[in-house]
Amino acid sequence: MLHAKGPLLSVDVGSRETNAVTVTDVLESYIGGRGVATKLAHDRIPYDADPFGPENRLVFTTGPMQASNMSFTGRMNATAVSPLTDGLLSSNAGGFMSRHFADTGYSAVEFTGASDELLVVHVTDDGVDFEAVPHLEGATVPDTVEYLETEHDIGPDRTAVVGPAGENEVRFASIMTSEERAFGRGGLGAVLGSKNVKAVTFGGDSAPDIDVPAGQMDIHREAATDDHIMKEQGTVAVMDLANEVNGLPSYYFSEQTFEGVEGINGDAVASKKYKKGTCSACAFACKLPTRDEERGVETEGPEFEVAMAFGSNSGVDDIVDVMKSNQLCDEYGLDAISAGNVVASYLAAEDEFGNRELIWDLVEKIAHREGVGDTLAEGIDRTHEELGVENWTVKGMDFAAHEGRVLHGQGLSYAVANRGADHMYATFYSVEYPLVPQEQAVDPEGTVGKADVLIERENLMALNDSGVVCKFSRDYMTPERYEMLFGADFEELLAVGARTVTLERHFNNQRGFDRSDDRLPYELPDFEAALDEYYDARGWTDDGVVPEGHVPA
Template identity: 60%
Template sequence: MRHAQGPLLTIDLTERTATTEPIDDRLAEFVGGRGLNTRLAYDRIPADVDPLGPENRLFLSTGPMQYSTTSYTGRMAATTVSPLTNGLCSSNAGGFLSRNFVGAGYGAVEIVGESDELLAVHVREADADGTPTVEFEAVPDLADAEVPAVSDRFADTHGLEAEHVACIGPAGENEVRFASVMTSDTRAFGRGGLGAVFGAKDLKAITFEGDGVAQSATGSRTASGDADADIDIEWPDDAGDVHREAATSDSIMKRQGTASVTELANEVDALPSYYFSETSFEGAAGISGDRVEEKKYKKGTCSQCAFACKLPTRDEVRGIETEGPEFETVMAFGSNAGVDDVVDVMRSNELCDELGMDTISCGDVVSMYLESEGEFGNAELVHSLVERIAHREGVGDVLAEGVHRAHEAFDVDDWTVKGMPFPGHDGRTLNGQGLGFATSNRGADHMYGEFYPYEYPLVGKDEALDPTGLAGKPPKLVAKENRNAVLDSAVICKFSRGVVTDDRLAALLDGDYEDLLELGGRIVQLERAFNNARGFDRGDDELPYDIDGFDEALSTYYEIRGWNDDGTVPGYDDGAVAGVADD
């Protein structure tokens, strides 16, 4: 099976040291990306760790697809214990960082300890003898700097553009529990608060640079995995087919991104509105994909991707220029906040990118506050709250803790799963997606099981499912979660749906498809076992609303996975987890 290459680079911020060790066995077993990160986290992070303490570790990696030049592969993965959910959280971000990471020659990077001053870490290709080339730079001048200013600083002082940089804004420094790590200025390792982990470690930025990846004459990529070995991967014809279909696709996402689903979600009552009190929004036309497309002024993409679904948008009247909003941001800062002007949503998106925050979690906690104050639709207040949250000023200090920790202070309901606020694709209407929100080890995350396309539907009639009820859905959800874990390990964008077919995925990874699904199952089980050791069980797989047949479907889900009916993995408490025991 194809997998990422190179050693593990451990960066100790306390000691300011950089060391390497081989991880060939882990790479061969878990491919790269989320799978590799999960295994390393399971092996190396104490189960009782404080997410914001020095013993927490954060892992960055790519997968084998980042050695290719095909579409849907401009992404990389990050994993840590989340300060938002208190469980293991993997996130991945698009943009252009992944190829620069591969160029530095490492299979994964582990960040440990904490600095006694604000630092940037610069990772370059290893010396000829394999010695890591890592620079620790004190950056007191970047304290409270917004994300674009960080990029500008390293462009000026190191000749490194934004595509080389992963950094935090003020929100990360202030340990906002849903702060993001940002790259390419507008792409986020979002949802779980990875930026707060950077902030707790006093790590403002990490950069990657290297010449370890070069295009070969055969269309493969050659990469330096270490000082003594080169990687020369020949890709099957499927890689070229994927790239060609991405280039020629007439998908509406090329014009409107995921915002294209806004009006459909509204029509079928799956668009959360007014802090989840309703499932449709009378102002949806003002924040729809059409409105987003009207503000789009050029194409945008990720590294090597011909699909080009990104959304550089601009409003010249108000001087706003951002990338997006995508559907989840439209929901969180639009319908859920009672805001019906796409330019106002664009401004919220712009602020979150500059300050370094997840738009879903931030929009939801702002909407929660609007509910408590009777201020739905007040866009000026929304923008003020975003800034106050990032700087933990006034009420922003409480809101920076997130919906789960803050809801009681405002006497409103807790719309989270495992502490993670909900995205769109409302599970009260799309019941299989609702089950997926509950079972996700990451919390209420739509991309973990990604069940909603079957229930709108966004797929062909032969794959479409009745959105009502849960009968027959647990096996499909298990398969989807497993497949997505493989995509996150490869690393392949989820928007490759319909192009990277099962057969093509198997060919690209040089493996049997059923074996890949088994690998995905092991990754999901490792995440669950780690979370079990931190106290998670069936009681955490709950929803704030009822779905007919939910308890039975949840038990069926556990049975399919071979887990106990209390939501725990057999053997998690003594480390003898089936299929993932130490070797």
């Protein structure tokens, strides 16, 4: 089975000590990326670790496909105990850093401990350098990137940066790479910030020799030549469809259609796109560099989830307003989905939907934990009672845009996902809209009978995150192509994903998670029976707990 190569580098930022250890057995069993990071985190982080404590470990990993020249491979993974969900969580970012990470020669780099001064940590194949940067305290992501480029000739493609939000331990702070790409969901930026690390840089000339089959180029050519709507509109291309099927969360989830959808939909975003945007080695180029010269707004995006959170869910029908919200989140280092949703919760409490000036003020206050921003920085799950609004979260994570009240399998997926109400954990929405060929489609009505499909999709997404292969490759990656690229039977590859999901669940079980956490703020038909089916198919107990005899090695 094709897998990443190289040792694990452990970096204690408190003692300034580093140690490299061989992890070949883990790589052979878990491929790379999320799988390897999950196994390492599961075995090396105490079950009772405080997400903000020095015992929490933040693990960066990439996979064997970063040795290829194939589209959909410009991504990498980060894993830690999440300050937002309090469970083990992996986040995935695109951009250009993954291959620079591979050039260090390490398969995984973990950060532990906590520094007594603000640091930039430079990781190369020649060693690790700890640079004290007190002058960068409170600096935005662009200002930090500019410093690294000016003083060290290190471009944004080699950097992982936290903004003020990460330093201030906002529970949904992002780690930003390539300046505008994010390890977004779950607050891993706050984990790095709690260690007093402002940025990490990667580089070298020691990428391991991994022989990726030549068939990779067939996929690359198809991605380059296909006339796909995502190349013009990104993920926001689905917004009109979501609105048509009564599935576009609006006004803090109180409504499911938005009368101002034309102002924030795919056409609106495309009208502001001024060039192509992509990730490393990818010819699909689905990113959205956008700007409005009249108002001086320039950003990348927004994607569908952000256009929902800062658009329809906040009562905003102007794409440039949403673009500015997105830009501010990137500058301050905030997950734009969670930031938009928690802002929407405040707008609901204050009856201020559509107030763009208030929205931008709240984003800044959240990043700096000033005034009401200090409350909102805790996330919806911890603040909804104080605000007097409903708790639109699962396991502490607020909802993505794909509406589980309409797409019932997606709703079930939100409930059981180890990282909460995130759409990318299984991408079940894609088979329910559907966005796949009709023979792969699933009736969006009902929950019973969907467990097997849901599990296969969870396993497949975990495989992609271990590869690492972008999930938007779904139109190009067949079981036969997975087998060709990774040199293993498709079912064997899905088993890697299954072990990864199970390890996440087991770790979270040790932290107290069980069936009572697999809950939704709305009712779905036969939901309890569907949970039973899912647990039974996974081999877990009726309480959603992994039996000790089922914990993967």
